């Protein structure tokens with residue numbers, strides 16, 4: 325067969341055939357006196373081998389090595405066998421990936437089919453997490469945030485990495501961290517180790533005041549997290565040049581580096597001050613909130629702008645007197661839930677996004693398992709009676725000055 329005929333039969337270009345021969349995937353082909361390559365049956369066998377193996381993804385180097393060994397004769401049979409076994413291992417890895425991709429495509433297609441029939445597009449999630457019927461809060465820019473996530477305040481890097489990885493594997497899709505927690509790199513590692521696709525994670529972080537005038541602060545946070553965008557970016561405190569910090573958020577929002585933005589601890593006069601200067605209305609505020617302190621005043625302002633509340637210290641930072649309130653014990657018995665689960669469900673029914681912190685895998689699992697019961701209006705009213713307007717954390721202007729001057733030691737690796 326001439327090279328032209330081989331090309332036509334196998335739908336391959338002459339350049340590719342010549343390349344395969346040059347790098348040793350096909351042994352040298354004899355040529356006519358005029359220099360035209362003439363492929364024997366044995367050569368055709370090598371061509372078929374090359375096409376088959378390359379289309380399965382085997383490397384040029386591996387195939388060339390195989391051909392080289394073959395040409396050395398029978399003494400290389402064990403080495404040839406080993407090489408093929410190596411190739412087989414690679415194919416198995418690839419097959420598994422194809423299988424997973426196929427399952428994912430099938431799942432997406434089935435979601436779209438269902439949506440076409442019902443008019444409702446269900447939450448997209450990898451296979452192992454589909455049992456969780458996540459609920460979402462729709463933000464004032466149309467983005468959606470899962471109602472329950474995991475917080476990482478005061479978690480050492482190894483703890484944060486472990487909590488984030490395990491939480492994502494068991495079905496969480498929202499993570500809250502902050503530059504000041506000095507665990508962003510660890511959170512990024514946990515995300516990657518979980519195997520959950522980036523687009524299935526709602527990631528929230530915060531800039532600390534020392535970085536409010538640092539033009540590169542957002543890039544540095546993204547670099548630490550190992551991602552090219554976050555789903556929610558806060559300024560952590562109304563301290564220092566916080567307006568400049570907010571402008572960094574707005575720029576990140578416009579550049580697509582933050583899908584939504586937020587203000588953290590902006591209670592009191594700060595929202596009114598910010599309102600005069602904002603170009604983008606924030607999507608979230610993160611503040612202390614729990615049944616002892618429900619932020620009733622602040623919520624009136626938030627409703628005006630469609631800003632959603634994400635509660636920190638949702639379990640009173642683990643305070644026993646809150647968790648052991650008799651009303652939670654009673655409701656826990658009724659719904660077969662722990663008191664902490666009842667409290668977290670109360671948060672979501674208040675319309676809050678909630679991010680309990682934990683380094684205990686059993687607590688992390690329990691805290692997610694709150695979406696299969698609903699407190700009645702009467703029960704919500706009973707819990708409302710606990711609101712004493714009392715916070716756990718009291719911030720002073722002096723502390724805000726201290727925050728502005730503090731430079732956390734962000735992780736370097």
Ligand SMILES: NC(=O)c1ccc[n+]([C@@H]2O[C@H](COP(=O)([O-])OP(=O)(O)OC[C@H]3O[C@@H](n4cnc5c(N)ncnc54)[C@H](OP(=O)(O)O)[C@@H]3O)[C@@H](O)[C@H]2O)c1
Nearest residue numbers: 475476477636637638639640641642664680681682683687
């Ligand atoms: N923006 C801000 O300024 C700010 C301030 C504070 C917090 N935050 C954010 O909000 C998140 C939540 O706050 P937080 O972590 O300080 O307080 P929290 O969620 O109210 O309480 C955390 C404490 O509760 C315990 N806990 C968790 N789940 C439990 C369960 N099911 N049963 C019993 N105990 C349980 C944890 O202990 P185990 O580890 O033993 O589970 C931990 O000691 C933080 O992680 C952080 O992301 C933001």
